[in-house]
Amino acid sequence: MKVDSLHNLSYKEEFEGDTKRSTATYKKVREDASIGSTYKLPLERGYARSLIKPVIMSGGNGKRLRPLSSKDKPKQFKKILSDLTLLQQTLNRNKFLGQPTVITSKKYESITKEQAAEIDVEIELITEPLQKNTAVCAIITGLSAKTQGFDIVVLLPSDHHIADNINYLNTINKALHYVNEFGICTIGIPINVISAEYGYIKTGLSIAENVYLVDHFIEKPILEQAKKHFQSNEYFWNSGIFVYDINFFLNLAMNLQPDLFCIAEKAFNTAVKNKNSLAIDDEAYNEIEAISIDNAIMEYISGMVMIKAYFA
Template sequence: MAANKDNFCVIMGGGIGSRFWPVSRKTLPKQFLDFFGTGRSLLQQTFDRFKKIIPVENILIVTNAMYADLVREQLPELLPEQILLEPTRRNTAPCIAWASYHIRAKHPNANVVVAPSDHLILKEEEFLTAIEKGLEFVAQSEKLLTLGIKPNRPETGYGYIQIDEPVGDNFYKVKTFTEKPELELAKVFVESGEFYWNSGLFMWNVNTIIKAGEELLPELSAKLAPGKDVYGTPEEQRFIDENFPACPNVSIDFGIMEKADNVYVSLGDFGWSDLGTWSSLYDLSPKDKNDNVVLKCQTLLYNCHNNIVTLPDGKLAVIDGLEGYLVAESDNVLLICKKDEEHSIRKYVNDAQIKLGEDYI
């Protein structure tokens, strides 16, 4: 696949990944971890995937300033100006706005794919073909494009996109977005054939997204747009450090995609997973004859079914009579909870932080 010099990639890598606590920590979140023992972290795998179709010099990482050294260590190919360091966390809309102004300053007609750093793609070739077609689509008109994934189950952990009329080969106008639905509604969505999972992957021309942001999120553009003369200069980071913390904390989905009238979706089935939860990791991992998943550690399991176990290297877990549990140890925290109640993990993190301080977060 030949890399197109007009195409750019923005990888968002600044999250904490608190749903993967205690393995994902504030100082070492999940995007920097190698969950499957491949020798490459989720961030590195994302970078490896996109550099097959995007010139390496056109790939940007947007992350929190505290992860600067981790990104440099894991992706030594990148120049300093390819790593955008947010002074504080402000959700995906400010992150994407900054990256867009930064790219436009050097490449005024760039086509951009925006991707999270923690997704898993099993059918990589089909995925990359879809990205290339999507970038061609947005290069030809003022359209905001997202990638929809054909659902194979009524999943309540993903947002859904309802498709409208087709506008070309596998491109559709978006009719509605629905945030994570209850199970009964998710079943209706899947049976209807009109709804697809919202992958959180986006494509657009840089001018299209900037125009949409200035129309739909003027309070955000007011903070970042006046710096157009500093983007691409040594003053850029100072300007961002001053202005970024005052940006509204809003997602690109809520702030722009759900409100704009020029939103389209390309459909696919790429063996995609948003590696957002222990359940998603369990679903993707090989299982023993009793449906237990053991990640990178030694275990002796007796009368155990449907569990996920992960411990530091060199440790042994001996477990008897456990069913449907998550057992995860990392550093100074051991977590044991019902696998199906992982939504409580954020509560555990908050309680640990309030009662015991930052040492366990």
């Protein structure tokens, strides 16, 4: 069951035969957020003056590329179609957003630091003792960014190869524009081949050129279903990229997944913190459910925006 907002305040305004999601919900949730709402709203000042934190998730074990990748050195740490590894490409591609936070498994701490140093990118590193999927990654990095005074998170996978960096930048900037109205948005990649190896996004109403409301997320489909998605212009590949207002996202997480949020918050609060690093202890993570951000949070949000990728 989808929810329009935490407080059931969302509504849609009809105009000239079209429909748009009112920003009243976003404004109200921001004002009522029980998770700190003391800073001036980015909605009032524009994203260019907001503090943006890029977050790179780099803890996956790269199963899809085996035997080219392995548990000891998964695909994000491999050089694929470039002289740089996928992680290094991701770090370079997102320099314009500021110093990144990289969240990864404890066992990949050394290689992550080494690869960032090789390209002279200073990172903030969060290490997990266990792999618990992307929902807890998003919550913990959101809490970390919030305590540092950031307004917006750009949540990124570490295993994308993107050749067109200029159009990538344009796509992210467009997402940053829309996040001020809708609170949260994602990037959809045009489908160019039939594949059951990726998650999909089904779009609804187009609210602007290459901008759509999300109807729902789809886990990796069976091949026959993937063929149908390929033949329809309503479906896109799920890039795994999300751009969101931190207070808005944390408030959603707290209300949609209260148990997960509570344990993740405890894990964050008990983590060992040093300059540019945060190490989560084993005990705190043992209780955490392994669930993706899509399944835990995103699929329940009505009114999320998807930007069609310009770089694919």
